[in-house]
Amino acid sequence: MFEQHPDITHCVHLAYLMSAEVEADQRRGAEVNIVGMANMFEAAARQQLHRLVFASSETVYGASQAVYGGPDHAIDEDEYCGPQHHFFTYGVMKLLNEFVASKYVQRHGISIACLRPPVVFGHGRKRGAVLWSEHFASYPAVGKPVTLPFPPDTYDSWIYKDDCAEQFVRLALVTALERLAYNCGGETVSAEQIAAIVRRFLPDADIRFEPDKPRTPLVDNTDGSRLARVIGFRLRSLADGVRLHINEAREEAALPPV
Numbered sequence: 001m002f003e004q005h006p007d008i009t010h011c012v013h014l015a016y017l018m019s020a021e022v023e024a025d026q027r028r029g030a031e032v033n034i035v036g037m038a039n040m041f042e043a044a045a046r047q048q049l050h051r052l053v054f055a056s057s058e059t060v061y062g063a064s065q066a067v068y069g070g071p072d073h074a075i076d077e078d079e080y081c082g083p084q085h086h087f088f089t090y091g092v093m094k095l096l097n098e099f100v101a102s103k104y105v106q107r108h109g110i111s112i113a114c115l116r117p118p119v120v121f122g123h124g125r126k127r128g129a130v131l132w133s134e135h136f137a138s139y140p141a142v143g144k145p146v147t148l149p150f151p152p153d154t155y156d157s158w159i160y161k162d163d164c165a166e167q168f169v170r171l172a173l174v175t176a177l178e179r180l181a182y183n184c185g186g187e188t189v190s191a192e193q194i195a196a197i198v199r200r201f202l203p204d205a206d207i208r209f210e211p212d213k214p215r216t217p218l219v220d221n222t223d224g225s226r227l228a229r230v231i232g233f234r235l236r237s238l239a240d241g242v243r244l245h246i247n248e249a250r251e252e253a254a255l256p257p258v
Contacts, residue, residue, distance in 0.1 A: 002047040010172045013040050013054040018128035019090035026089060033093045038100055045108040053172045056098055056114040056181060058157070059091025063217035071155045071188055074223035077116075077181055087217035088129070098181055105180065113177050115167055118186040118222055121241065122161030123248035130216075133158075137198050137242055140205035141249035148191055152209040155220040157186035158194065160241030163233075170231035178230055185224015187238040197242045201258045 002008055015036070022029035037054070044052040061068070061075055062085035068075050086092050094116075101112045123141075125134035132148050139146035167184055171177075189197075195207040228234055247257040 002043055002049075006047075008047065009050045011044065011049055011052050012168045012172050013037075013052060014168075016055065017090075019059070019088045020127065020129045022090050022093070023088075023129075029089065029093065033090070034096060037097045041101060041104040041112070044112065045104055045110050049110060051111045051113065051172050053168055054097065054101070054112070054114045055168075056094045056116045057091055058116050058118045058183070058219055058222055059086075059088045060095045060098070060116060060181075061219045061222070062091070063087035063219075065155070065220040068219065071220040074221045075183070075219055076223045077179060077183055077226060090129075102180055111177065112180060113171055114181050115164075115171060115184050115227070116181060116222065117164050117184040118157035118159055119218070120161050120164050121158055122245050123252070124161075136194060136207065137245045138249040140198055140202050140207060141246040142253045142255065145206035145208070147208045147210060148195075149210050150191060150213050150215050151211045152190065152192040152195075154191045154209075154215040155188060156191070156194075156216055156218055157188045157221055158238055158241075159184055159186040160236060160238075160244065162244070163235045163241065166233060167227060167231060170233055171227070174231050176230075178226065182227040182230070183222040183224045184227060185222060185235060187235070188221040189238065194238075194242075197239050198246070200239065201243055201246055 017029050017032045062081040065071055067081045067085050098114060104110060105112050119130055119133050121133040123138050135146050136148060164184055191209060199205050250257060
């Protein structure tokens with residue numbers, strides 16, 4: 001990959017099979033997400049990149065905030081749980097990626113870092129197990145009803161896609177790293193609260209929930225303060241991100257912004 005481009009010094013690697021695709025085909029998931037990532041680390045070592053940054057995930061912390069406490073507890077990068085607390089194979093694969101990355105750092109002296117995003121929202125998501133993170137605002141933005149597949153008291157941490165992208169770029173370019181893995185952080189709210197933010201801009205938004213379904217198999221709150229300090233970047237407010245999300249959907253539908 002890098003042989004034809006010897007001048008490449010930094011790389012942000014996001015290629016990965018998402019959780020829904022991994023659960024549908026575990027063998028292919030392992031080929032892409034485990035072997036494919038090892039190939040990427042090997043290529044980075046051969047190229048002697050100044051920095052490789054790849055996407056990990058909040059799912060490395062397992063499927064429930066209860067392991068760490070309530071939603072008020074912000075999980076930091078030194079906390080962890082065992083496989084018995086996981087739901088997504090995707091998250092366990094990310095843990096293995098991080099472990100293998102640490103081996104390449106030790107053996108080859110290259111600079112590798114990864115980010116652990118929470119729920120990334122914004123218009124344009126096409127696949128994965130959290131399509132609701134696009135639908136919750138994109139559907140109401142164009143006058144469509146939406147039903148979120150969990151109870152209204154479900155808590156999750158949210159980050160706008162442009163902020164997450166900015167974090168990746170800044171982490172790739174920052175001079176010094178403190179560690180291999182960083183939480184992106186995000187704003188923790190209930191499903192009812194995120195719906196209220198949408199209705200702030202779209203008062204007639206038809207957003208419903210499924211009270212009989214389980215809450216999302218994700219932790220609720222991660223501490224992004226270390227990353228913010230290292231890269232010198234603060235996230236925009238959740239409301240500002242939701243408004244941008246809505247207007248992206250409306251622009252695509254040739255509707256005026258809100």
